[in-house]
Amino acid sequence: MIVYFADRQLNILGTASTGLPDGIAILSDEKNEELESGVRTFTVVFAYDDATRELITQNVAVGNFLLRSADDENEFYTIITTEHDTDDQTVQAYCEDAGLDLLNTIAPAFENADSDSHDVEWYINKYLPAGWTIGTNELSGTQVLSWDGESTVTERLLSIANSFGGELDYSYEIEGLNVTERKINLYAHRGSSTVTHQLRLGYDISRININKSVENLATAYSVKGGTPKGKSKPIDLSGCNYSSDGTTTHTPADPDDPYQIVGKQVRCIPAMAKWASKLDSDGLILREYSYDTTNKKELFSHSVAELCKVVDEETTYDIDFIDFPPDARVGDRINVVDDKDELYLEGRILKLQKSVVSGETKVTLGEWVIKSSGISDRLLAIADELRRNMLDAVTISVISSNGLIFNNTAISTTLTATVRYGDEVITNQTRLEEVFGDEVLIKWYHNGSLAGTGFTYSISSANANESIIARLED
DSSP: OEEEEEOTTOOEEEEEESSOSSSEEEEEEEEEEETTTOOEEEEEEEEOOTTTHHHHHHHSOTTOEEEEEETTEEEEEEEEEEEEETTTTEEEEEEESSOHHHHSOEEOOBOOTTOOOEEHHHHHHHHOOTTEEEEEEOOOSEEOOOBSSOEEHHHHHHHHHHHTTOEEEEEEEEETTEEEEEEEEEESSSSOSSOOEEEEBTTTEEEEEEEEEOTTOOSEEEEEOOOOTTOSSOOOOTTOOOEESSSSEESSOOTTSSEEEETTEEEEHHHHHHHOOSSOTTOOOEEEEEOSOSOHHHHHHHHHHHHTTTSSOEEEEEEEESSOOTTOOTTOEEEEEETTTTEEEEEEEEEEEEOTTTOOEEEEEEEEEEEETTTOHHHHHHHHHHHHHHHHTOEEEEEEBTBSOOOSSOEEEEEEEEEEETTEEEOSHHHHHHHHOTTOEEEEEETTEEEEESSEEEEEESOTTOOEEEEEEO
16 A cells, blocks of 8 residues: 655655555554445554654645555545654554545535525535536436535535435546546445345354344434524424325325324334334334424435334344455445345445555444345345355365275275365265255266265166266255
């Protein structure tokens, strides 16, 4: 990994690396990327000696830019804070990738008094400083948006993307040692929405710890918005004619949609039915929710989005990874498979924490789709694909109890198979089923026809030119 230091005019001041013998050395690093904010952070510790003391003071200065180059990634950060330890002769820098012009610039309140509807590019361009442009844009439609209070530009851009049902990140075009473009990218969905990584307990994963709770359960929100200019009370949803299927807001309200407005509340009708009991016949589990907007439709949409997250039991999974895919990105969906307990999880990468120096990767997964074997055809297909991929990676060795050469004599021997899958050596049916599933067997083919199953096969024949093959099949 190499990092370049640049001043506020983007003039390159120097470099540091993990592998070069001279100059400023990198002792440790940690890159964090979160789906929710779209902002990356980078913490790095540099070491210096007497020869590089003045150089590191000049280069690793707050407000300077840091360009990180590693694993085909070119990233652009601003040094936000530094910590200089003269005893250890180290400097730690904490960096954020949105730049001071977004982090420290204030976006004022915006009333939108005429209730004008605009597309996402109109709102984004209203707050982007000079030097920034819109890159990828997958968001369509128009919205009537307003903000009652001030916020940083970073927070305002995130609010705009969320209001259009999207997600964002920042990217940079670097040519040579020059930053040529700074972009904000707007996605309907970051990362791969189809599963591209399959992680299996006992191979890629060492442990899955499952925790369940109804501590934060709610089936309805009592909703409150922002206070309009010149008014003394915040808005609520009284009299609003909206409903939602959890994704799209409908006007007028559709009585079949799960999320309905009742007075000042947003209620999830199916959740209320599920959690009703003899002690609570209507299933109304009410909590308060507030969001700073004076637009009632926006307030309703945000309320539904948040209520969706708490209408059922909260299940969290603590997973210890043996080997996490190096090409996985924030927003990607992955499968976690535990065949023994018939647990199939599809989750989304919400946060990635990587270190080039230590080689460690930590990941936070969420937005789980949880199914058990036998319920979901799609997840069963995933399991079948995993099993087929495993079978393709198997080798079978066979030994004979009575030698391998039979010349002009009757054959009388027992063949015994051993299955190898990676570092796993399997010699019995019980372990074979634990690894590959109940339906997998060693099948013996004698002259092309199925002749037996199991780890052993006995031959008693006068013909030494016969064909015996052992296969692992389901």
